[in-house]
Amino acid sequence: MRAIEARSLTKVYPGGTKAVDDVSFDVEEGEIFGLLGPNGAGKTTTIKMITTLARPSSGSATVFGVDASRSPEQVRQMLGFVPQTISVDGDLTGYENLLIFAKLFFVERGQRKARISEALEYFGLTERANDLVKHYSGGMMRRLEIAQALVNRPRLLFLDEPSIGLDPYSRMQVIKQIKELNQNFGTTIFVTTHDMNEADELCDRLAIMNLGKIAVSGSPTELKKSMGGDVLTVTVSGGLPDSIPKELGSTISSEEGVVKILTEDGERAIPRITDYLEGKGTLVESVSLSRPTLDDVFMKYAKAGITQETSFREARSARRSIVRHGR
Ligand SMILES: Nc1ncnc2c1ncn2[C@@H]1O[C@H](COP(=O)(O)OP(=O)(O)OP(=O)(O)O)[C@@H](O)[C@H]1O
Ligand SMILES: [Mg+2]
Incomplete structure (x- = not known):
C-alpha cells in the first residue's frame, strides 16, 4: 500500500499566495522520500496539508489510503511530525515533554512509561531525561523532538529540516538514527532538507519543488545521471x-x-x-x-x-x- 498519495494538491493562502500549485506524487511504504527546494518553494505547506494541519484549497492527500481532509483524526494517529520550528518546551524536562505527546497522541495510560523510556533510550537521552530541555544541546533537542514524534509508533514520520542548525557531528548522529528507524522498524520517512549531501545519502527517492510545483523527481542516482x-x-x-x-x-x-x-x-x-x-x-x-x-x-x-x-x-x-x- 502507498504511504502517501498526493493528487493535484493546491494551497492558496489568504492574501493570494499560491504556495502549492497542483502537486501530485506518491510515497511508497517503507521508503525515505525527500522533498527539496529553495526557501518558499512550498515544502512546509505541502507537509501541513498531508499531516492535516492545513486544508488544501483543492486536490487531496491520502495517508495509507485514508483521506487527510475527510478523516483527519485517523490520519493523525498514523503519523509523527517533527516541524521545522521548535516543538519541545524548554521549561519542561525531556521526560515531561514526551509525556505530553504520549497523552496528545492517545498512547494508552498503561503503555506510556514504557514507550517514553524506549524512545529516550533509543535516542541516547535516558541519562538526561529529568533535566530541563533548555539545558540540552541543539543536537539533543532535535533528537528529543524526533523521539517525541515517535511515542505513538507512527507508520509514517515527517521531518521538516531535521538537521538544520546542527554541528556536523550532531547532524551525522541524527541522520544515522533516521536511517536506523527506517531500517529497523520499516517506518516510512518524509524529509525536507536544504542539504544536498544529506538528501543524497538519506533518500531512496526525492522530488525537487520550485515555485509551488514539482520540477523533477527520481532516485538521487537517476537524477544525477x-x-x-x-x-x-x-x-x-x-x-x-x-x-x-x-x-x-x-x-x-x-x-x-x-x-x-x-x-x-x-x-x-x-x-x-x-x-x-x-x-x-x-x-x-x-x-x-x-x-x-x-x-x-x-x-x-x-x-x-x-x-x-x-x-x-x-x-x-x-x-x-x-x-x-x-x-
Ligand atoms: N501561513 C501563511 N500565510 C501566508 N503565506 C504563507 C504562509 N505560510 C507560508 N506562506 C507562503 O507560502 C510560500 C511557501 O512557503 P513554505 O513555508 O511552504 O515554503 P518552504 O518550501 O517550506 O520554505 P523554507 O525552505 O523556507 O522552509 C511562501 O511564499 C510563504 O511566504
Ligand atoms: Mg519550510
Missing part, C-alpha cells in the same frame, strides 16, 4: 561574459567568480571554454572536472525560484535568522 555529461567548475577573475555559446555547454550557476558549466565531454571542453573566456578578457585561474552532484541537479531545477526570490546566499542567511527567531 539525467544531467548527463560532466560539470566543469571554472574559477575566474575579472568580468564574465553574460553567457557562453550553447555548443560549449550550459551554465548551472555563476557566483562570486566561480562558474559551473554542464558540458557533454568535459575533457574536450576545457581548452575550448578557457579559450573562449580568455578571448572575452576573463582570466581563468583554475578549472576542475567532476560528475554532476545533487547540488548541480538542484541548481538546474531550482534556479528560477532562487533568482526570483533572492540570491541563494541571501535566502540561506534569511532562513538562519528565521530559525534563530523560532528559538
Whole structure:
C-alpha cells in the first residue's frame, strides 16, 4: 500500500499566495522520500496539508489510503511530525515533554512509561531525561523532538529540516538514527532538507519543488545521471561574459567568480571554454572536472525560484535568522 498519495494538491493562502500549485506524487511504504527546494518553494505547506494541519484549497492527500481532509483524526494517529520550528518546551524536562505527546497522541495510560523510556533510550537521552530541555544541546533537542514524534509508533514520520542548525557531528548522529528507524522498524520517512549531501545519502527517492510545483523527481542516482555529461567548475577573475555559446555547454550557476558549466565531454571542453573566456578578457585561474552532484541537479531545477526570490546566499542567511527567531 502507498504511504502517501498526493493528487493535484493546491494551497492558496489568504492574501493570494499560491504556495502549492497542483502537486501530485506518491510515497511508497517503507521508503525515505525527500522533498527539496529553495526557501518558499512550498515544502512546509505541502507537509501541513498531508499531516492535516492545513486544508488544501483543492486536490487531496491520502495517508495509507485514508483521506487527510475527510478523516483527519485517523490520519493523525498514523503519523509523527517533527516541524521545522521548535516543538519541545524548554521549561519542561525531556521526560515531561514526551509525556505530553504520549497523552496528545492517545498512547494508552498503561503503555506510556514504557514507550517514553524506549524512545529516550533509543535516542541516547535516558541519562538526561529529568533535566530541563533548555539545558540540552541543539543536537539533543532535535533528537528529543524526533523521539517525541515517535511515542505513538507512527507508520509514517515527517521531518521538516531535521538537521538544520546542527554541528556536523550532531547532524551525522541524527541522520544515522533516521536511517536506523527506517531500517529497523520499516517506518516510512518524509524529509525536507536544504542539504544536498544529506538528501543524497538519506533518500531512496526525492522530488525537487520550485515555485509551488514539482520540477523533477527520481532516485538521487537517476537524477544525477539525467544531467548527463560532466560539470566543469571554472574559477575566474575579472568580468564574465553574460553567457557562453550553447555548443560549449550550459551554465548551472555563476557566483562570486566561480562558474559551473554542464558540458557533454568535459575533457574536450576545457581548452575550448578557457579559450573562449580568455578571448572575452576573463582570466581563468583554475578549472576542475567532476560528475554532476545533487547540488548541480538542484541548481538546474531550482534556479528560477532562487533568482526570483533572492540570491541563494541571501535566502540561506534569511532562513538562519528565521530559525534563530523560532528559538
Ligand atoms: N501561513 C501563511 N500565510 C501566508 N503565506 C504563507 C504562509 N505560510 C507560508 N506562506 C507562503 O507560502 C510560500 C511557501 O512557503 P513554505 O513555508 O511552504 O515554503 P518552504 O518550501 O517550506 O520554505 P523554507 O525552505 O523556507 O522552509 C511562501 O511564499 C510563504 O511566504
Ligand atoms: Mg519550510
